[in-house]
Amino acid sequence: MKMYFKNLIFALAGALAMTACSNEMEEQLAEGSGNSGQEVKFTVGIENLSRTAVTDGEEVLKTTFVNEDAIGIFAYREGETEPAYTNVKYTYNASKSEWNSDKAITSDGTKLSYYAYYPYVDDVTDPSQLNITVSTDQASGFSKDDVLTAQNTTAEAGAENVTLSFSHAFAMVQVGIKSGLTDDTEATVTLESILPTAVVNAKAGTVGTASGEKTSIQMQKTNADKWEYRAIVPAQDIASGSKLLTIVAEGKTYAVTYSSAEGKAVSYEAGKALQITVNSLVALPKGNEVTIGGSIMDWDASTSDPGEGDVTEVPTESLDLSALEELDMETLVTKKGWTNEAEKVTGKDNLWFKRETTNGLVTYAKTEENEISMCSTGASRAYWASNSIGYHSGLMFDNTQKYNLTFEAKSKEISGGSVGVGISNSTDTSLFCISTGDVTISPKTLTDSYQSISIIFDFAKKGDSASSNTLTTSPTTSDDVKDGINIVFYNNNSSGAENTIYVKNIKLEVVK
Template identity: 30%
Template structure:
């Protein structure tokens, strides 16, 4: 095993310098730095000259440019604070960043050394080193170190009595915990997960280098894990993340796996009867299986020094439903008269003009079978004119509608553009004759063209897809079961209007989906809920009420046997 040293440079026995930290808030030391340059032997875990990295063996050698910070306390001078030493891979030497940054030691004096990796110039005192991990550890920085590598905080402490010009051994240990996740199974896909996320972990910590006591700081957040490249075989993929030591409470969400099993995402939780511990200096391994059996997770036993074993536990995974529609929680809806007014994500009252016959409002809900606390209501009054033999006011998707606007690119690769909408609705119609209440739905693209939409996924897919309007019949009470319609974001209707002599989208159940969606189409969508129970010569006045709630939209992947 090669020993990594900082070799003494040919420096003067003493030179004028301040402490290693150049921060203006530090006490200025105008005394002469006495002694000779220190020589360091830096190891990990009592002899190994390696540290945790992203390979399957869990260790690699120091990389060129790696930096450590060292505090030297003792001798007749001021403490030498946060001195930066950089690894030179060509000479296998640890070198002080600058001449005045090197640690000088007096022969016969007593010293205590506190060291840490990776170096940061923000560490001003050995008792309060803020050393945080990265929230995205999948990124590789210039020089070869990933954010995962730079999150692997290492600590060392050494005491020397009566220094005799010998080398100082700094043996580093891992300050934080490593979480390792093996993803396996026949439904992962050839390229593996698109992302693996460690959930609800604290990433910030303050370390007292003199005692190596660690206190976590701040609120929990998510950490994107690093993939261990080169370790993929037989549909297995390995991921790792470094976090400060902490406990995950029983039943809490531990992990999310994205982009497997035909574009599905899964979440995994801790056991309901025990906490999970990410312990200092130890690794915690999870094994996730996504295959012929339902997705599940296991915490296997193991004993790889210096990591301690953990008992095995099997848990089922739960598919994550990616929602494109947010719950409405306000008291009033923003009114929009045209598509250019729909600039932000959220719910709107779409009214093309005042006094168009429609009134849109918000009602409070408290129903045991409904998740939302609010419903959105449209009341439309249509009146017939016998003289002109047409309705004075009539409704359509562009007149008076409850509108949800989604901003952002719509992903169509993994699902071929097919999404599922579920909602609950009720309605009534007041008219001379009995008319059934109906909810119509249209989905307008970012280019103001009609996406395919229908109650049957088969209608809007296949060789001859049709329909830019879906309709469901309603009752006057909230239903126990939800209504379902499907949207095909990969196709729009776009055809010549012979009367207008221009290209338009037609909104009907028979409109052909004849044109592939373009980037601008997929930049956003406007989902419209509306009524079309308009007045006629037999019903001179109709009042249609439509009320919706619990609206959800998620990618639709047909289950394969």
């Protein structure tokens, strides 16, 4: 199926006007079916369909079948419970604008009732028992999930022209991210808390209660230049307090939840398209960041009561720095020390930096093997706050979790070679504690061969000072992680001789 339209607008609580359409299709049925009588021709209408492609230049919504689309038709003689024609498949030939079948439904003078559905499934024997599970990945399109049914029980006996008017069995959800919130053309939206399965009754034109395990549905982006997304799901209610959406944009993940003071659910209704508008990607304490409401016209002309939702940034669970993609020695940010506000490394940007309180004490390089090289002259020992190299991540982390920092390291000289590591909070004022105690910086003695190192940092605890290794710990708050962290490495050279430390394959992951 294909759909064209123009001037799609996501309003805060408004409706998107659509125009219903229908296609006249003559069935060209195969000869030699073994049935006598005149072949029946079908006029097929599709009510209020919103399907796939989005193209500028079309005033109205125009729905067409595409090549190789197939529908299934059942026909019953009056008074009989078994079908005279079972699951007859008609496949569309777009080049000839005709439908072909291996069978021919013919008019032999008796009265027939017709029941049809889309998309065609081979093994259907009962049109009242279509067990459908929607795809969890609709990012490339949802045509095969948009189940349609049609019934005609009023065709006259011997009718040679029969009308089938299809309607939606499931619900459409449309999500719009307000213009200007992100420039990420690869941003994704996922529907959450969805029951994916329902039994469709094509004879009655009804759908059973949604069932199955709750799952996530990746939505289709309708246009490369717009942040508008769609998915098809069985009709169901999403309870107040549930997670509605997950949005990933510009490397950050946002959870969209819905809550109602009255406990009202969000309803995805069969034959209706519900609009959800995301008004902000800035985490706020409450409300008005998501607007829910406005059934889309011609799916259903009525409107829903608008609701409110919250958008919160989801703490990151992992950080992979093994490629060192953002590390450029020519543009490496240099901070002279740590003790004054201007020299702290904070904010939402991601960047590599070095702290250089003694010029030339440690020199840094990035090797072709994606290693960080730290060469110390041996004049004095370096620390995290002086003569160190680090990465500032502007992502938000979870201050209730422990994170495992893993990396590989070696020393060019065996004697006296060791590496120090620390992770500071988002205000760059304290270090998180390692889980074994109050020691916030943990030097590791190295050899001339790479060894794997793993250190668990407890983001729930920080030192009350950043100038000592052994500290009195204090609890952290969300402010300590909301604007990122700093991971720092330093050459802990205590031998007094020149020494080079190499570090690679740096990763930080939450401890499950």
